Amino acid sequence: MMHRFALVAIGALALAACGSKVEPPVEQIVLREPGQPAGAAPAAATDLVAAGKAAFAVCATCHAVEAGKASGIGPNLNGVVGRKAGALADFGYSAALKQSGLTWTETELDAFIANPSGKVPGTSMAAGAVSDAERRKAIVAYLASLTP
Amino acid sequence: MNDMAKPPRSRAAKWTRRGFIGAGALAGGALIVGVAVRPGNPVGKLGPIVAGGEGEQLVNSWVKIGADNVVTAIVPHCEMGQGAHSVLAQMLADELDADWSLVRVMQAPADGNYVVTDTARGFVAPGTLDAPDWLEPTWNGLFTKISQLGDVMITGGSSSIRTTGQRTMRIAGAAARQMLIAAAAREWGVAAAEIVTANSTLSHQASGKSAPYAQFAAAAAEEDMPQTPALKAPKDYRLMGTDAPRTDIPEKVTGAAQFGIDATVPGQKLTYAAVRKVPVPGTRIASMKADVAKTMPGVLQILNMGDFLAVVADSYWQAQQALNTVEAEYTRSESAIRSTADQFAAFAAALDQAGDQGGKELVGKGDVAGALSVSAKTFTAEYRAPYLAHAPLEPMNATVWVRDGKCEIWTSTQVPLMARSAAAKAIGLSADDVTMHQPTLGGGFGRRLESDYVVMAARIGLATGYPVKMIWSREEDTQKGLFRCADLSRFTGGIDAKGRLVAWNNVFTQHNDPAEACDAPFYDVPHKSIRVAEAELHLPFAAFRSVDHSQQAFFVECFIDEAAHAAGRDPVEFRLAMLGNSPRHKAVLEKVAAMSGWGTKPAAGRGRGVALVQSFGTIVAEVVEVDMSQGKPRLTQVWCAADPGFAMNPDGFRNQMEGGIVFGLTAALHGEITLKDGAVEQGNFNDYPMLRIDECPPIAVEIINADPVHLGGAGEPGLPPIAPALANAIFAASGKRIRELPIAKHFA
Numbered sequence: 052m053m054h055r056f057a058l059v060a061i062g063a064l065a066l067a068a069c070g071s072k073v074e075p076p077v078e079q080i081v082l083r084e085p086g087q088p089a090g091a092a093p094a095a096a097t098d099l100v101a102a103g104k105a106a107f108a109v110c111a112t113c114h115a116v117e118a119g120k121a122s123g124i125g126p127n128l129n130g131v132v133g134r135k136a137g138a139l140a141d142f143g144y145s146a147a148l149k150q151s152g153l154t155w156t157e158t159e160l161d162a163f164i165a166n167p168s169g170k171v172p173g174t175s176m177a178a179g180a181v182s183d184a185e186r187r188k189a190i191v192a193y194l195a196s197l198t199p
Numbered sequence: 200m201n202d203m204a205k206p207p208r209s210r211a212a213k214w215t216r217r218g219f220i221g222a223g224a225l226a227g228g229a230l231i232v233g234v235a236v237r238p239g240n241p242v243g244k245l246g247p248i249v250a251g252g253e254g255e256q257l258v259n260s261w262v263k264i265g266a267d268n269v270v271t272a273i274v275p276h277c278e279m280g281q282g283a284h285s286v287l288a289q290m291l292a293d294e295l296d297a298d299w300s301l302v303r304v305m306q307a308p309a310d311g312n313y314v315v316t317d318t319a320r321g322f323v324a325p326g327t328l329d330a331p332d333w334l335e336p337t338w339n340g341l342f343t344k345i346s347q348l349g350d351v352m353i354t355g356g357s358s359s360i361r362t363t364g365q366r367t368m369r370i371a372g373a374a375a376r377q378m379l380i381a382a383a384a385r386e387w388g389v390a391a392a393e394i395v396t397a398n399s400t401l402s403h404q405a406s407g408k409s410a411p412y413a414q415f416a417a418a419a420a421e422e423d424m425p426q427t428p429a430l431k432a433p434k435d436y437r438l439m440g441t442d443a444p445r446t447d448i449p450e451k452v453t454g455a456a457q458f459g460i461d462a463t464v465p466g467q468k469l470t471y472a473a474v475r476k477v478p479v480p481g482t483r484i485a486s487m488k489a490d491v492a493k494t495m496p497g498v499l500q501i502l503n504m505g506d507f508l509a510v511v512a513d514s515y516w517q518a519q520q521a522l523n524t525v526e527a528e529y530t531r532s533e534s535a536i537r538s539t540a541d542q543f544a545a546f547a548a549a550l551d552q553a554g555d556q557g558g559k560e561l562v563g564k565g566d567v568a569g570a571l572s573v574s575a576k577t578f579t580a581e582y583r584a585p586y587l588a589h590a591p592l593e594p595m596n597a598t599v600w601v602r603d604g605k606c607e608i609w610t611s612t613q614v615p616l617m618a619r620s621a622a623a624k625a626i627g628l629s630a631d632d633v634t635m636h637q638p639t640l641g642g643g644f645g646r647r648l649e650s651d652y653v654v655m656a657a658r659i660g661l662a663t664g665y666p667v668k669m670i671w672s673r674e675e676d677t678q679k680g681l682f683r684c685a686d687l688s689r690f691t692g693g694i695d696a697k698g699r700l701v702a703w704n705n706v707f708t709q710h711n712d713p714a715e716a717c718d719a720p721f722y723d724v725p726h727k728s729i730r731v732a733e734a735e736l737h738l739p740f741a742a743f744r745s746v747d748h749s750q751q752a753f754f755v756e757c758f759i760d761e762a763a764h765a766a767g768r769d770p771v772e773f774r775l776a777m778l779g780n781s782p783r784h785k786a787v788l789e790k791v792a793a794m795s796g797w798g799t800k801p802a803a804g805r806g807r808g809v810a811l812v813q814s815f816g817t818i819v820a821e822v823v824e825v826d827m828s829q830g831k832p833r834l835t836q837v838w839c840a841a842d843p844g845f846a847m848n849p850d851g852f853r854n855q856m857e858g859g860i861v862f863g864l865t866a867a868l869h870g871e872i873t874l875k876d877g878a879v880e881q882g883n884f885n886d887y888p889m890l891r892i893d894e895c896p897p898i899a900v901e902i903i904n905a906d907p908v909h910l911g912g913a914g915e916p917g918l919p920p921i922a923p924a925l926a927n928a929i930f931a932a933s934g935k936r937i938r939e940l941p942i943a944k945h946f947a
Contacts, residue, residue: 072627
């Protein structure tokens with residue numbers, strides 16, 4: 052059988068504190084991205100930032116990363132490393148996140164992505180927890196590489 | 200302002216126009232087709248959306264004219280085989296004096312500017328349709344607002360022609376014609392009254408000037424919108440009432456027509472999702488095991504969405520094959536109903552509790568109990584109708600692309616604005632961030648009045664972030680959708696000494712739409728009590744073609760037939776005797792009796808049955824002749840007489856009667872969804888069969904045009920009479936009384 056790079060993300064069942072009706076997947080198994088050759092290990096595996104970029108595809112549903120681009124369902128993450136939590140004017144953060152006093156170091160980001168509502172109870176980030184530590188590390192490395 | 204464009208009631212009209220501009224609402228009623236083109240010009244706003252093509256000019260909200268003199272009607276209803284697109288254009292084109300060979304149809308975008316105000320009004324407050332002219336703008340504005348708030352862009356209720364056609368498209372065409380004349384009169388320096396129009400051409404005899412509409416389209420859009428354009432009288436119709444060839448047929452014959460399932464996303468490679476909903480309504484997925492699916496070719500993602508599973512893959516086949524290997528456990532249902540027997544026991548319990556007088560009375564007249572106590576003869580009957588699936592040939596599907604806080608959806612739907620709102624809500628966007636594309640529907644039948652499948656696709660699209668086409672398998676479509684309700688209906692009838700039906704006592708458990716479907720008020724019956732004693736339904740409900748009429752006509756018209764036999768009278772003569780106050784119904788019944796040679800004796804082994812139903816404003820009587828000589832029913836002929844007021848396209852109307860009859864025969868003979876362990880047992884056309892060509896009899900349809908002002912519908916009214924007419928024919932031929940559908944199972 053072909054070797055496959057399987058990512059398993061167990062989504063949070065809890066709905067966002069803001070009362071959104073969005074029901075994210077209970078379980079989302081991502082085997083590969085469309086257009087990626089079947090069976091080949093993703094090129095990302097050899098390069099942490101590239102691996103993070105590939106892993107970020109799921110996050111990109113809500114988060115834009117291009118400099119200057121408007122926030123979507125989640126805030127734009129361009130330049131997030133080093134930024135104060137809740138800093139973007141164009142995004143309606145939860146009160147919890149705004150008042151968290153956090154500054155997004157790589158360590159804080161890693162901890163938040165591991166368990167958003169554990170790290171900041173009341174955050175409106177209902178989906179997207181990443182349980183795999185390697186994958187988190189890659190995503191954070193990718194985010195750190197994004198500068199305005 | 201030029202004379203021709205001046206409305207007859209100019210002061211009211213001016214007030215009206217300002218009122219509308221102030222409210223920002225788009226009008227579509229009897230007196231107004233849109234807000235004035237200036238100021239607050241909707242043509243300027245809508246033009247880029249609906250008339251962006253080279254040389255195209257939007258004249259008012261509902262019509263554009265191209266440089267090639269092609270007239271395009273912008274139609275706010277969907278096309279699902281019923282032919283509404285073409286006939287709505289035909290009505291607009293007639294009032295516009297357009298050349299039919301140069302008329303095209305465009306689906307109006309899913310946009311609040313194209314709500315079907317007159318459909319909403321016709322259903323919610325039909326009394327306002329005859330409002331005095333000075334009140335018309337108020338009603339129109341109110342219902343436009345209500346329609347916008349309620350996302351009322353809907354195709355259903357056999358309503359397109361009789362509401363939007365009569366009160367929007369014709370007026371839009373007439374107004375556009377007057378605007379073209381006004382523009383030409385101004386340019387030519389002649390009196391508007393001297394300009395004549397025909398075949399999309401303006402001409403002025405005295406000066407010899409003539410021009411195609413295209414030449415004045417842009418100028419016409421600058422003219423004032425006439426508020427009360429004169430509409431043609433039936434004697435002046437050129438296209439209305441004719442079999443103008445349907446605009447959608449050529450592309451369906453060549454295969455070029457694009458249905459929802461054919462959707463592509465420009466510039467993108469599609470991925471495909473196969474889905475499996477929980478088998479029992481109301482349950483959840485407790486656990487998912489997808490080890491095998493993970494290893495299968497083409498698989499991109501495997502999703503447990505809580506209430507359904509999805510596999511996303513490079514092709515639909517790969518997705519479905521992988522999904523077939525995914526194992527899941529489900530939570531237990533709280534419903535006490537596990538089987539079909541349980542469902543009917545629940546109905547029976549509700550009816551037992553209601554007894555002869557209980558439940559909520561829907562129709563009450565005279566003194567039923569008293570009349571029954573003095574009747575010369577009484578009889579009882581209990582009828583059963585099963586759950587039905589809609590089984591459109593195109594299974595549920597939707598293509599979605601969610602990205603950057605926006606969503607695009609390509610799907611076959613009867614309710615594009617409601618689907619848009621439902622999808623937006625499900626993925627946390629505002630409706631304005633969701634764009635709907637509306638391909639042709641491969642069948643709707645009420646199933647596509649629901650947006651469940653659009654929501655599922657949107658949720659998958661949110662999870663993937665790339666374009667996905669979700670397609671339900673046929674099994675999924677048959678088992679996991681929403682259904683025509685099952686029901687049980689009990690009657691007691693009383694016949695007096697003269698053989699007349701004097702008492703009608705009835706109770707059933709399911710009451711949806713139309714509210715009056717359980718009654719046949721055109722029959723003179725002095726004492727009547729019709730009640731509903733509600734009972735729980737295990738499967739979710741969706742309107743089915745003709746909705747409650749689909750089961751109620753079977754109950755009522757079999758009951759009437761049983762009453763005729765109890766009275767020892769001929770079923771047609773028995774009905775005619777009750778139609779003294781309903782001349783149109785009488786005429787329809789007499790027509791079908793004449794067509795079918797009712798008074799003649801059928802061949803040996805054969806019998807004829809009749810039914811008369813009014814639904815969606817149209818009166819339909821059908822006679823079935825059935826041959827029972829082989830021990831099983833074989834239909835030899837169906838005759839249908841119908842009075843829709845006026846058939847705008849008689850060929851299309853006959854087509855809808857035939858389609859309703861065939862769809863109704865599928866249900867009457869074969870249709871049955873049953874339950875086992877809380878889940879639907881049938882899956883595909885092998886165990887949920889459609890009527891086959893060898894079972895389909897010749898169908899003769901005749902039309903009576905008895906009221907060209909108040910029209911009835913076409914899409915549904917052909918269906919209700921067929922099941923009772925067939926059951927009554929079987930009784931006539933064999934003496935076997937069918938009180939439970941489907942019929943085939945009584946002869947298996």
